[in-house]
Amino acid sequence: MSQLQTLRGMVDLLPEQTRRWQAVESVAREHFRCAGLDEIRTPLLEFTDLFARGIGEATDVVGKEMYTFLDRGDRSCTLRPEGTASVVRAALQHGLLSQGPQRLWYGGPMFRYERPQAGRQRQFHQIGVEFLGASSPRSDAEVIALAWDLLSALGIQGLKLEINSLGTPEDRQRFRSELVGWLEERVEQLDPDSQERLSTNPLRILDSKDKRTQLLLNEAPTLLGALSEESVRRFDEVCALLSALQIPYQLNPRLVRGLDYYGHTAFEITSDQLGAQATVCGGGRYDGLIQQLGGPATPAIGWALGMERLLLVIAAAAQADPDGPAARLTATPAPLVYIINRGEQAEPQALLLARQLRGAGLAVELDGSSAAFGKQFKRADRSGARWAVVLGDEEALAGTLRLKPLRGEGEEQQLTWEDALSYLTKQR
RNA sequence: GCGGGUGUCGCCAAGUGGUUAAGGCAGCGGCUUGUGGUGCCGCUAUACGGGGGUUCGAAUCCCCUCAUCCGCCCCA
Numbered sequence A: 001m002s003q004l005q006t007l008r009g010m011v012d013l014l015p016e017q018t019r020r021w022q023a024v025e026s027v028a029r030e031h032f033r034c035a036g037l038d039e040i041r042t043p044l045l046e047f048t049d050l051f052a053r054g055i056g057e058a059t060d061v062v063g064k065e066m067y068t069f070l071d072r073g074d075r076s077c078t079l080r081p082e083g084t085a086s087v088v089r090a091a092l093q094h095g096l097l098s099q100g101p102q103r104l105w106y107g108g109p110m111f112r113y114e115r116p117q118a119g120r121q122r123q124f125h126q127i128g129v130e131f132l133g134a135s136s137p138r139s140d141a142e143v144i145a146l147a148w149d150l151l152s153a154l155g156i157q158g159l160k161l162e163i164n165s166l167g168t169p170e171d172r173q174r175f176r177s178e179l180v181g182w183l184e185e186r187v188e189q190l191d192p193d194s195q196e197r198l199s200t201n202p203l204r205i206l207d208s209k210d211k212r213t214q215l216l217l218n219e220a221p222t223l224l225g226a227l228s229e230e231s232v233r234r235f236d237e238v239c240a241l242l243s244a245l246q247i248p249y250q251l252n253p254r255l256v257r258g259l260d261y262y263g264h265t266a267f268e269i270t271s272d273q274l275g276a277q278a279t280v281c282g283g284g285r286y287d288g289l290i291q292q293l294g295g296p297a298t299p300a301i302g303w304a305l306g307m308e309r310l311l312l313v314i315a316a317a318a319q320a321d322p323d324g325p326a327a328r329l330t331a332t333p334a335p336l337v338y339i340i341n342r343g344e345q346a347e348p349q350a351l352l353l354a355r356q357l358r359g360a361g362l363a364v365e366l367d368g369s370s371a372a373f374g375k376q377f378k379r380a381d382r383s384g385a386r387w388a389v390v391l392g393d394e395e396a397l398a399g400t401l402r403l404k405p406l407r408g409e410g411e412e413q414q415l416t417w418e419d420a421l422s423y424l425t426k427q428r
Numbered sequence B: 001g002c003g004g005g006u007g008u009c010g011c012c013a014a015g016u017g018g019u020u021a022a023g024g025c026a027g028c029g030g031c032u033u034g035u036g037g038u039g040c041c042g043c044u045a046u047a048c049g050g051g052g053g054u055u056c057g058a059a060u061c062c063c064c065u066c067a068u069c070c071g072c073c074c075c076a
Helices: A015-034 A048-055 A060-064 A084-093 A137-153 A169-184 A192-200 A202-207 A211-217 A229-244 A307-320 A325-329 A346-359 A373-383 A393-398 A417-427
Strands: A045-047 A067-070 A076-079 A102-111 A123-132 A159-165 A263-271 A279-285 A300-306 A337-342 A364-366 A387-392 A400-405 A413-416
Touching: A015 A102, A015 A123, A015 A137, A015 A307, A015 A325, A045 A048, A045 A084, A048 A060, A048 A076, A048 A084, A084 A102, A084 A123, A084 A300, A123 A137, A123 A307, A137 A159, A137 A229, A137 A263, A137 A279, A137 A300, A159 A229, A169 A192, A169 A202, A192 A202, A202 A211, A229 A263, A263 A300, A263 A307, A279 A307, A300 A307, A307 A325, A337 A346, A337 A373, A346 A364, A346 A387, A346 A393, A346 A417, A373 A387, A387 A393, A387 A417, A393 A400, A400 A417, A413 A417
Parallel strands: A337 A364, A337 A387
Antiparallel strands: A045 A076, A067 A076, A102 A123, A123 A300, A159 A263, A263 A279, A279 A300, A387 A400, A400 A413
């Protein structure tokens, strides 16, 4: 293929797709508005150091998935692989935290150099929420509810919310050595990947997909068992609040997140419609991150959801229920009016007419072909427009137009522009 | 980074060594040169992702390469 094309893992959104994206984005925007969140937009490019320090040097994301390069000034730059670190950086840089707790949302492209797969591209898009300066268990429940309700509003069903507590750094430290000690006595029963992780990132062994490892882990010490009393109490409270909100959840003591900054509450929302990349939304509490990035000790919690995956799930939901809310999101809009025009006098006038109707907020498609009327009618019909306006030289000379309903009943009528405009405005 | 599948017109797709590479959808033109939705007719791949090889002969076999998809890994 010598033709120009996108880089691997980079995807064009063609108009039909873009429409769906916009529909989802507007639902999300409205959802966040009602919840009193403010949007924040940060650059796609940051100093590499932000992610190295924020996400953790040892994580896979930082270690082998980042788009990192030197700019012309020899600064090491990285295309953001996730949103949280940037949001925290921006909040610190501009002193947002001194104005009190921040309830923020963001959206946009993220970049990870991975092998593309279903629900996984190299440039992908997230919508995320970050509550900075929120410490109470109630904020955990509110943040999770925000994600859950957004997904419900989009008409998605069959989602599973899994939740776990990762405790404090001390809890994890204690558990790590406990787990490593236990597993080291049984190394030969672990799959090769997990053996590797025993020294690099032992907690991640917990969500290994290997059957034998899973089985073995049934006997292993659990994270919940290693939590301090206080951590347990906190987690119980979060769970109780979720129950009170009637948000169904499942405890998953094996749920571990891949980014170092998570602690206490961690959760994932998964769908069975997605193949291997089942996580639609994931997040958790990150009380240590802000301080780690040079700010004041500030508790925080957030989540991110993957747009591409969300759209896949919506497509599945739309197919399952052709009249449901998901299907409405994917519907194709048609213009209200299609202007059929032909002739030396008529064509410039049609352009003017289109402009007037559009100025009144009507969706108007203007045929630019100068083709025979029959041809243009065919196109008008296919456009899905409810009305055809016919403007030929005959009408142009009379200062009128013909208005013909294309869908319902009714006769074609000849009207002045003014009358047509007020009539169509009422039809909208 | 590893493993497997696939690559024929914008989309779907037949074709599995032998004269001109089916068909459908979409598009364009016409029947219908001022009135659509149906119908009918016509047009649209010197070309089968790219390169090399085997052969008298390849979309069809072999090798390499690229792309894509699925899984591992990772994560949203």
